[in-house]
Amino acid sequence: MEAMFHGLTTTTGVLLVVSLLIAFGFEFVNGFHDTANAVATVIYTRSLRPWTAVILSGICNFLGVFVGGLAVALSIIHLLPIELLVSSGVGLGLAMILSLLLAATLWNLGTWYFGLPSSSSHTMIGAILGVGIANSMLPGHEFGAGVNWAKVSDVGMALLLSPLIGFTLAALLLLAAKRLIRDPQLYRAPLGSRPPPPWIRGILIFTCTGVSFAHGSNDGQKGVGLVMLILMGIVPAGFAINLALSEPQMREASAAVVTIHDALGSAATSAPDVRAKLDEVEDELQSLKATLGTASRPEQVPAEQRFAVRRDVLLIDSTLKKLDQSGALVLPKEQAKQVKEARADLRELTDYAPNWVLFVSRCRSASARWSAGSGSS
Incomplete structure (x- = not known):
C-alpha cells in the first residue's frame, strides 16, 4: 500500500x-x-x-x-x-x-x-x-x-x-x-x-x-x-501500472515486448504511413524493454517511469489494434496470434482495479x- x-x-x-x-x-x-x-x-x-x-x-x-x-x-x-x-x-x-x-x-x-x-x-x-x-x-x-x-x-x-x-x-x-x-x-x-x-x-x-x-x-x-x-x-x-503483478506475470510482459518486436521486424509493408506508425511502436517497445528488463516485480520499476510505461503499453496496443483492424499489418497466422496474445500480456500491466x-x-x-x-x- x-x-x-x-x-x-x-x-x-x-x-x-x-x-x-x-x-x-x-x-x-x-x-x-x-x-x-x-x-x-x-x-x-x-x-x-x-x-x-x-x-x-x-x-x-x-x-x-x-x-x-x-x-x-x-x-x-x-x-x-x-x-x-x-x-x-x-x-x-x-x-x-x-x-x-x-x-x-x-x-x-x-x-x-x-x-x-x-x-x-x-x-x-x-x-x-x-x-x-x-x-x-x-x-x-x-x-x-x-x-x-x-x-x-x-x-x-x-x-x-x-x-x-x-x-x-x-x-x-x-x-x-x-x-x-x-x-x-x-x-x-x-x-x-x-x-x-x-x-x-x-x-x-x-x-x-x-x-x-x-x-x-x-x-x-x-x-x-x-x-x-x-x-x-x-x-x-502508485496506480499507473498494476503493482500487484507477480514475477511470472512480469516475465510474461517482458517476453511480450520481445515477441511483438520480433514480429514487427519481419512485417512487410510498403505504405509510408504504416511504416511510420510501426517505427513509433518500435521506439515505444525499445523504451519498454529498457525499463521492464531491469525489473522482476512492478514495484521495482522507478516511480517516475511508471506512467511512461503505462503510456507506452496503451499506445502500442492501440496502434497495433488499429493496424490489425484496417488490414494494414499483414502477418502469418501463427505470428498474428502470438502478437495478439502478447498484447493481452502487456495489458495486464494497465488493465486492472x-x-x-x-x-x-x-x-x-x-x-x-x-x-x-x-x-x-
Whole structure:
C-alpha cells in the first residue's frame, strides 16, 4: 500500500480524500437513483417484501462487480486520457476531476429529487467529455484534443443502441408470451396483497436477481472507473501500472515486448504511413524493454517511469489494434496470434482495479440501495 501512494504530499493527500469522498457520494446517489430499476416489479407484484428485495438486489449487484470483469470500467477510464490530467499539473488536474465529479453528482441528485428519468451512465460520461472539451479550449491546446474520440464513438454507439435493442427484445418477448402462454393472470395487475402464482413469482424473482447482477457487472463499473481515474490522475506513480503483478506475470510482459518486436521486424509493408506508425511502436517497445528488463516485480520499476510505461503499453496496443483492424499489418497466422496474445500480456500491466476499489465502490452503492429500501418499506 505504501508503494501505491509514493510521493503523495499532505496537500494532494487531502485533495485525494476529498475527490474520493465525492466519487463515493456519486456512487451513493447512483445506488438509490437506480434501485427501482431492479426491484420495482417484485415489490409491486408482492413477490417479495421491499426489504428482502432490496437486500437481495444489493447482494447480486455486489457480486456482479467482482465477477463481471472490468470492460466497462476501462472504457470509462479511457474516455479521458490520463496523460491529460498528469500533464496539466496537480492544480488543473484536480480542478478537472472535481468538476466532473460535482457535475455528475449534482445532476444525478437533482433528477432523483424531482423524479425525472435520467441515466447515471449518460450523466458521468457527459461530465467527463465536458471536462475534456473545456480543457482543450484553454490557450495552447487544440480544440477537442482532450478527449479519446475513438472510445467516445464506441461508448456512444452502445448507449444509443442499447435502449433500442432492449425495447425490441422486450416487445418480441411480450408478443411471444401472449401467443404461447395463455394464463390470464400473467397479464393482469396483482389483486390486493395476494402474490402472483408461484411460477410467475419465481420468474419475477429470477429477473430481479438477474437485473441486479447485470447492473453490478455493467453499470456498477462506472464507479470503479471513476475512482481509478482519480487515483491515476493524482497518484500516477502508485496506480499507473498494476503493482500487484507477480514475477511470472512480469516475465510474461517482458517476453511480450520481445515477441511483438520480433514480429514487427519481419512485417512487410510498403505504405509510408504504416511504416511510420510501426517505427513509433518500435521506439515505444525499445523504451519498454529498457525499463521492464531491469525489473522482476512492478514495484521495482522507478516511480517516475511508471506512467511512461503505462503510456507506452496503451499506445502500442492501440496502434497495433488499429493496424490489425484496417488490414494494414499483414502477418502469418501463427505470428498474428502470438502478437495478439502478447498484447493481452502487456495489458495486464494497465488493465486492472485493486480489490479494495471494487469493494468500497459497491459498498457505497449497496448502502444506498438499503437506505432506499428502508424508505420504501
